[in-house]
Amino acid sequence: MSPDEQKILLERIGRGETRAFVELVQPFRERLFRKACSMLGSPDDAEDALQDALLTSFRGIDRFRGEASIYTWLYRILVNRCTDVLRKRSTDQVDYVDPSTFDVEDLSDLQKNHELSDHTAYLIQQIRSLDARFRELLWMRYFDELSYEEIARVKNLKVGTVKSRLFKARELLKRRIFQDEKGRNLLGS
Structure with a gap:
């Protein structure tokens, strides 16, 4: 709209x-x-x-x-x-x-008509393992589909702070995935 x-x-x-x-x-x-x-x-x-x-x-x-x-x-x-x-x-x-703390089975029940792939389930598991401030921002950005500006308003942060924390969260998530054997296998690395 x-x-x-x-x-x-x-x-x-x-x-x-x-x-x-x-x-x-x-x-x-x-x-x-x-x-x-x-x-x-x-x-x-x-x-x-x-x-x-x-x-x-x-x-x-x-x-x-x-x-x-x-x-x-x-x-x-x-x-x-x-x-x-x-x-x-x-x-x-x-x-x-934190929504990422639910079991993957719970998320499957909540998302009618949407099956979680192995990749998605693994990604949720890895996001769940992050510090709460990074986990929440990732969830808001990629699962709730909020813009940087919307996240900044909801969290009472500056847009630049949101961007830098999301950058760090993605880097931490990437590092966890590449350090994990299952992550490397899922990604074909």
Whole structure:
């Protein structure tokens, strides 16, 4: 959806056309659902969190300033909602569950109609072994498909910091893969 189309939909929402909100968020719904699944580990909980996040965003649409994209704004609301759910759910007071910590079998269940290849499963395993700050940025960039600017907004970092940390994360990941025999075999090296 182009920025002009988003602007038109926002204007319609401002005039009280609730259907325009559905049109605005529909293109992002599947990606947001996958993010909620990756954080909560349950499609039912993910759907509930997504509905809550969409309701929150609908009620607060007049506070959307356009500094970020609609997707980034919705993503941040959803992550906050999922974090709230995790806080309530956990007796260990876990604030955030890194999606790469799920077993590959769990990810397979969450990604209906998508089979993980050996390469993907191996890559997730290697990402899981990285330090949390690198793991999270890789996940946001390559699995959640956020731009550098969107990641910077979500994480309250400068774009340059995001780029340099992602560079380091990719280098660390590359080093782990090439040092591992299975990684060299999968890559045909």
